[in-house]
Amino acid sequence: MRSTFMGLETNKRGLFTQQTALYTTGHNISNANTLGYSRQRVNMQATPGFPRPGLNQPNYPGHLGTGVEAGSIQRIRDEFIDRQYRQETNRLGYWESTVKSISQMEDVMDEPSKYGINQAFTDFWKSMEDITKDPQLSAARQVLIANGRTLADSFNYMDQQLKKIQGNIGNEIKVTTDNVNSLLKQIAQINKQIEMVEPSGYVPNDLYDVRDVLVDELNKQLPVSILREKTGGLAKDVAEGTMTITYVPTDGSAPITLVKGKEYAALAVMDRNGLRVDGEEDDPATGSFAEFQEFRVSAIGDPPADPTTGSFTINYAQLHKEGGGLRALIEAYGHDTGQGLYPEMLANLDTLANEFITTFNTIHRAGFGLNDTLGNRDFFSGTTARDFRVVITDPEDVAVSDTAGESGNNKNMLELAALQSKANAILGQATFQNYYRGITGNLAVRGKEADTNVKNSQALHLQIANNRASMSSVHLDEEMTNMITFQQAYNANARMITVVDETLDRIINGMGRVGL
Known part of the structure; x- marks a missing residue:
């Protein structure tokens, strides 16, 4: 037999669930201008009906509904669009860096000119x-x-200025690599927080957003592959788990792990002398620089490819074509022996x-x-x-x-x-x-090609970004509509509780008082 107070409990659940939806709407509105924030929604689901199956249960014409609950709070993302966005971000990063390097060279050579x-x-x-x-x-x-x-x-003058810019590019490679290492570390730290939260049944949507912003920034410099791994415990189905990030060499070699759970690798860009590329001259007498030889990646999880150094290596041939800002910087700075924009x-x-x-x-x-x-x-x-x-x-x-x-x-x-x-x-x-004239003419052709490609990439990137925003960004008009909808539902549940209270008052205070 159902409880006398079943109606109160049913609508109390409705009240709390609509309140959760209102709070989530408020959270969306508050973060309308937050970088990388994805709008969230409450996935409402009906609670199990009454009575539960059993031979000793009373006979009812059907299950009686017991109300609603918030099954989960989920952020709205499209993984396919995210993948498209990151691929184009990587390509855009390459061409923007290439245009910058060529533009700096054109500024120095400045032909035709009265003084060249x-x-x-x-x-x-x-x-x-x-x-x-x-x-x-x-x-x-x-x-x-x-x-x-x-x-x-x-x-x-031409030699001096070009080598000065080449040194600056070498320093930019160092700074960019340090930034990549910082991003990897931050992603691993967020993975650690997610590992602590998800097994308890919570869905840390805001942590997912922060992590995705970091991955977007990482992809601008280096093309990476992403795999999500469940954390176990009481993690909900919508929980996204930790993120494993790998670099897949173009020659078919095994993927190199950059982030796995709370562990992360460190990258170093090495020149042909075995020293880190930092923009310092290799030979002060000639003002020359030692070209890029390889990335050196500290090993995590898997056994290192080089037992001597305890690290993996990625040479120029294993880098992806149009593969991010770092690739473009290396092409400009120089690689192998005498190859690259400035060495050539x-x-x-x-x-x-x-x-x-x-x-x-x-x-x-x-x-x-x-x-x-x-x-x-x-x-x-x-x-x-x-x-x-x-x-x-x-x-x-x-x-x-x-x-x-x-x-x-x-x-x-x-x-x-x-x-x-x-x-x-x-x-x-x-x-x-x-x-x-031929070498300056070829430079102009390369500059025009790079400028065209960066404009094409910007247009495509903007289109994908708009698609992503239409899916995941907060739209205030929509949120205001939701706010009114949830408010009305909240008021209706409150009114229903009042109605149930009035019926109970009749039973408690109005029955058994005949003749009084």
């Missing part, structure tokens, strides 16, 4: 043409020396400088100055853009003539001037200036 290497070459050739018109004019020779120094200084540009400048110095000096040594009987003088010194120098100081030593003692002879200078239009085999049959 191309203009310095033009001024240098013109100086030689002026000398051929009047070989004995000392002022023209002095201008040639001055323009030669400008050309050398242009190469020196610096090598091209060194090739151009060395070939120009060698070719020009070869012809200049065969000529003679104004009062020169010996010849065999170099005009330039050096073998790279960094040590490119003019060694001639006396205008009379400029080898204009191809014959000793003929001050009006300009044949050697004509041969030097002809280098302006002469194809060079080492430079791919290009002239000196055309070779330089």
Whole structure:
């Protein structure tokens, strides 16, 4: 037989459940502008009917409802959209970093320009043409020396500035890696908190949100795979469990665990000398940097791939194409031996400088100055853009003539001037200036390609972000509607309790008083 007070209990449950829904709505409204917050809903479910099955139970035409309860409070997320968002975030991180690196290089090279290497070459050739018109004019020779120094200084400046940016990128790699390690640590700490909460039957939605924000940020730098693992105990079905994060190398090697439960790995970016990449020069004499060799990942859980270092390694070939900001930084900084945006540009400048110095000096040594009987003088010194120098100081030593003692002879200078239009085999049959224009032109093409890709990625990323927001973000109009709905349900349950109370009052105070 059902309890006399069954109606009170039924509507008390309804009252409490609607109150929980109101509180959850209030929590949603309060966090409408919180980064990464996912709106939450109360999953209401009917409580078991009365009576329970049994031969000794009274006969009823059907189960009597006993009310409602809050089965769980669940955040609204779409795992598929989350995966899409993180994949595009990773791609966007790659192209944004690439655009930044190329833009910094373009700012330094700045072609066409009145003060760049191309203009310095033009001024240098013109100086030689002026000398051929009047070989004995000392002022023209002095201008040639001055323009030669400008050309050398242009190469020196370009080398210095590009290496300075390369060092800054190396430092940015260090900072980014430290940030990745911090993210891994924070995710592991949240996993630990979740492990303590879920087995007691609670669903820590706010912790899930904080963890997802960290994973989003991590994916911008490094593409990772995610696996959720149940915590056991009394964990509810909607509980998401701890998060295991792995990196899957592109060559089919076993996944490398970065976070598992409350444990986390530490990443270090190593150069070819076995030292951490930090933006410090490898060789102060040349100002060069040792290129990226590998990631070194401290092992957790699984046995390490390298028993000597106790860590796994990830080389450049195992990195994902368009795989986040770190990959883009490494491509710019340099990897393996001389590969990468900045090492290749610096090598091209060194090739151009060395070939120009060698070719020009070869012809200049065969000529003679104004009062020169010996010849065999170099005009330039050096073998790279960094040590490119003019060694001639006396205008009379400029080898204009191809014959000793003929001050009006300009044949050697004509041969030097002809280098302006002469194809060079080492430079791919290009002239000196055309070779330089070629490498700056290729840079411009790469810059345009990167800019196009970043715009495309931004558009797609925005579209996915909007889809994600429409699913998970708080919409105040919807929450206000829910608030009114739950408020009305709460009032109705309160009114029902009043009705039940009135019926009980009739039974308690109005029955058995006949004639009184």
